[in-house]
Amino acid sequence: MTTLNELADLVRGPVFQRGEDGYDAERSGFQTAFHHSPEVIVGALDAEDVQEAVRWAKANGKAVVVQSTGHGVSVLADDGVLITTKRMDSVRVDRRARTATIGAGAKWAQVVDKSEPLGLVPVSGSAGHVGVVGYTLAGGLGLLGREFGYMADWVRGVDVVTADGRLRHVTAKSDADLFWALRGGRDNFGVVTSLEVELQQVDGxxxxxxxxxxxxxxxxxxxxxxxxxxxxxxxxxxxxxxxxxxxxxxxxxxxxxxxxxxxxxxxxxxxxxxxxxxxxxxxxxxxxxxxxxxxxxxxxxxxxxxxxxxxxxxxxxxxxxxxxxxxxxxxxxxxxxxxxxxxxxxxxxxxxxxxxxxxxxxxxxxxxxxxxxxxxxxxxxxxxxxxxxxxxxxxxxxxxxxxxxxxAYGGRGPTELVDSMYDKATFERLRELKATYDPTNMFRHNHNIRPL
Ligand SMILES: Cc1cc2nc3c(=O)[nH]c(=O)nc-3n(C[C@H](O)[C@H](O)[C@H](O)COP(=O)(O)OP(=O)(O)OC[C@H]3O[C@@H](n4cnc5c(N)ncnc54)[C@H](O)[C@@H]3O)c2cc1C
The missing domain is CATH 3.40.462.20 (Vanillyl-alcohol Oxidase; Chain A, domain 3)
Known part of the structure; x- marks a missing residue:
């Protein structure tokens, strides 16, 4: 078991314990009525910080929750570790491949700023200040949704730290089940550190x-x-x-x-x-x-x-x-x-x-x-x-x-709404996969898919 002080030594980003200066600012976001109240917050700088935080939580039997912009705060954590990703906001656009590789803390406006001058845009939604990863992993209903479908349909690869502390590059080929579950199951299967997505050729x-x-x-x-x-x-x-x-x-x-x-x-x-x-x-x-x-x-x-x-x-x-x-x-x-x-x-x-x-x-x-x-x-x-x-x-x-x-916004119970968010067969399969990838339900402060 490592102590909270040792966790601070393991990560490069800032660490805030409850009651410390900076704790309230770090957990705050777009939603001002509801906040997570974890024991500790890790302001991750990169995927390694995320891994260290998840490994620490695993070793200490703690829950892990993640926040980017705080637009979608819903089920609230009152224990465990909150990983904030806002510092991981890199965006790289590959014009030839028509793809973008987007860090976990980036917002849609940052992607559009880089991609539109190249004639490419993502299937983003009504507000550029919404976070890419939270939006996409829950489907992502865009301004041009009827033409291009959900943003989740355009994900090519997901870098994610799973409950075992491993950083995996997940694609349809590398791990078809996890790739399926992440695109819709959102924060139930790990902490995503970056997404590779396809962009559309759109000229205004x-x-x-x-x-x-x-x-x-x-x-x-x-x-x-x-x-x-x-x-x-x-x-x-x-x-x-x-x-x-x-x-x-x-x-x-x-x-x-x-x-x-x-x-x-x-x-x-x-x-x-x-x-x-x-x-x-x-x-x-x-x-x-x-x-x-x-x-x-x-x-x-x-x-x-x-x-x-x-x-x-x-x-x-x-x-x-x-x-x-x-x-x-x-x-x-x-x-x-x-x-x-x-x-x-x-x-x-x-x-x-x-x-x-x-x-x-x-x-x-x-x-x-x-x-x-x-x-x-x-x-x-x-x-x-x-x-x-x-x-x-x-x-x-x-x-x-x-x-x-x-x-689904506001303080909600973890199982209050979740079975209305998936059809029956999808929900059952998600629960089976949760048992494989997160058997102890480390990622439980969310609309929680309980392991079967
Ligand atoms: C003004 C406004 C406009 C919106 N417009 C649209 C729209 O047009 N279409 C649409 O579909 N939605 C829209 N939304 C909803 C929005 O997509 C969701 O609230 C989404 O969850 C926001 O993601 P976030 O990262 O910005 O917020 P956060 O609150 O930071 O995260 C929301 C959820 O995503 C999860 N999450 C965030 N980062 C990660 C990560 N790295 N790994 C795993 N899970 C993660 C978190 O666990 C959290 O549960 C809008 C919301 C607002 C407030």
């Missing part, structure tokens, strides 16, 4: 958003439902609704209003503009942000906050979009809801429905929509937020296939 997109007053919500929702029923795979869209505070950071027409926001992205610029055109006539458009965008401008499509804050949220993957969903969004998630609710209804289908050439553990590919509900937590009671969201999810139960691992 046509996209952006149209904003309507909530008074027109029925028209907008009904049109979204009929319009998305028959679209080419090249166009990915979503609908959001929320109240905009009366602050100058927001475009003037949106300030102080409850808004419905429809967003689009496509690589087919000509057809995209034609397909989106009818949206301008269905109701008065308060703010028009549509046009050709570089991929790095993709964050303007959703216009999400880029500063740390407190929030809670979850999602349901739906087999279809029933009329009941539209009513629930209007009545239960609108301006008269007991707490402010941010709605994000994304159209799925297209390439998201297809297994990649090397299948992975991402579940519920048949889903046609995902409904995410999110609420800010400042000054609000978590129980009221959850019961408001749950009322909406209950209405949608008959059409619910499962939930997305990427969109």
């Amino acid at each position: 997109v046509y996209g952006g958003g149209l904003y309507y007053d909530f008074a027109d919500v029925d028209t907008v929702l009904a049109f979204f439902r009929s319009w998305t029923a028959d679209l080419p795979d090249t166009i990915t869209s979503s609908l959001g609704s929320m109240s905009y505070p009366p602050l100058p950071v927001f475009p003037e027409p949106l300030r102080g209003r409850h808004i419905v926001h429809v967003r689009f992205a496509t690589t087919d610029k000509t057809r995209g503009a034609e397909l989106v055109a009818p949206w301008r006539d269905i109701a008065p458009v308060l703010f028009d942000h549509l046009g050709e965008l570089s991929y790095r401008e993709g964050g303007s499509i959703y216009r999400e906050p880029d500063f740390a804050h407190a929030y809670d949220g979850n999602s349901v993957l739906l087999s279809e979009l029933p009329a009941e969903a539209l009513t629930a969004i209007r009545v239960l998630a609108g301006p008269s809801a007991p707490v402010p609710v941010i709605v994000d209804l994304r159209h799925l289908g297209g390439a998201l429905c297809r297994q990649p050439s090397v299948p992975n553990a991402v579940s519920f590919r048949q889903a046609q929509y995902i409904l995410r509900l999110l609420s800010p937590l400042e000054g609000l009671d978590l129980d009221t937020v959850r019961s408001t969201h749950d009322k909406i999810y209950q209405v949608l139960e008959p059409w619910t296939l499962g939930r997305s691992l990427n969109f």
